[in-house]
Amino acid sequence: MNRFWDKIIQPIVEKNSAKHIVEIGCASGVNTKKILRFGEKKYIKLSAIDPKPLFNTNDLKVHYKDRFDFYKDISLNALPLLKDYDIVLIDGDHNWYTVYNELKLIEKSSVNKTFPIVFLHDVAWPYARRDLYYNPENIPKKFRHPYKKAGMKEGHSDLLKKGGLNAKLNNAIYEGNQRNGVLTAVEDFLKETKYDLSFQMTKKCRGLGIIYPKSKDLDVSIKNLLSSF
Numbered sequence: 001m002n003r004f005w006d007k008i009i010q011p012i013v014e015k016n017s018a019k020h021i022v023e024i025g026c027a028s029g030v031n032t033k034k035i036l037r038f039g040e041k042k043y044i045k046l047s048a049i050d051p052k053p054l055f056n057t058n059d060l061k062v063h064y065k066d067r068f069d070f071y072k073d074i075s076l077n078a079l080p081l082l083k084d085y086d087i088v089l090i091d092g093d094h095n096w097y098t099v100y101n102e103l104k105l106i107e108k109s110s111v112n113k114t115f116p117i118v119f120l121h122d123v124a125w126p127y128a129r130r131d132l133y134y135n136p137e138n139i140p141k142k143f144r145h146p147y148k149k150a151g152m153k154e155g156h157s158d159l160l161k162k163g164g165l166n167a168k169l170n171n172a173i174y175e176g177n178q179r180n181g182v183l184t185a186v187e188d189f190l191k192e193t194k195y196d197l198s199f200q201m202t203k204k205c206r207g208l209g210i211i212y213p214k215s216k217d218l219d220v221s222i223k224n225l226l227s228s229f
Helices: 004-016 030-040 058-067 077-081 098-109 182-192 215-227
Strands: 020-024 045-049 068-071 087-090 116-120 147-149 170-172 196-200 210-215
Touching: 004 030, 004 116, 004 215, 020 077, 030 045, 030 058, 045 058, 045 077, 058 068, 068 077, 068 098, 068 147, 077 098, 087 098, 098 116, 098 182, 116 147, 116 170, 116 182, 182 196, 196 215, 210 215
Parallel strands: 020 045, 020 087, 045 068, 087 116
Antiparallel strands: 116 210, 147 170, 196 210
């Protein structure tokens, strides 16, 4: 998400006067720190979720106090604990089951409220139509595709025998079937939701998708930001 913050996400956060951001997937905390610095003068609260953060979250808590909450857990456990958020950044476990259910939990939290603006990373190749499992045991067997540690090459549906992208990660063996991949999860959710939502995306930097309440003003703003990225 760090690559999208300055030119896409921050302008939308500002335009919509957001007061509570949820960040799913923090990694080394680069984007987490950007959000906190940006929100310091505007008093924007950040709730961050990551089961294995690669930075010292306590230091940030000491500095930002009640403006920063951290949940060292998987998103599907932590999201039900949160409410009244305006923006959600999803960049955690890139598979259908996790992303689809993250969106369903956001929907449930939004009953009788405005649906938040949701940014999703990895809606383009390689995980648009293929699951990645950081911890396969977190995914119910019914929704877990056969997988192995093997790399990928764009334009090749089969995993490579040697080398390739993310060869040390648990990648689904098959690509493009039902309930497989981040973009598939987004599409399945949008088909079912009763909210009147729009979706736009860019394929750059592995893809950024944006779900938001239908609005001509937002349509134009988001289209312009994505096209200029």
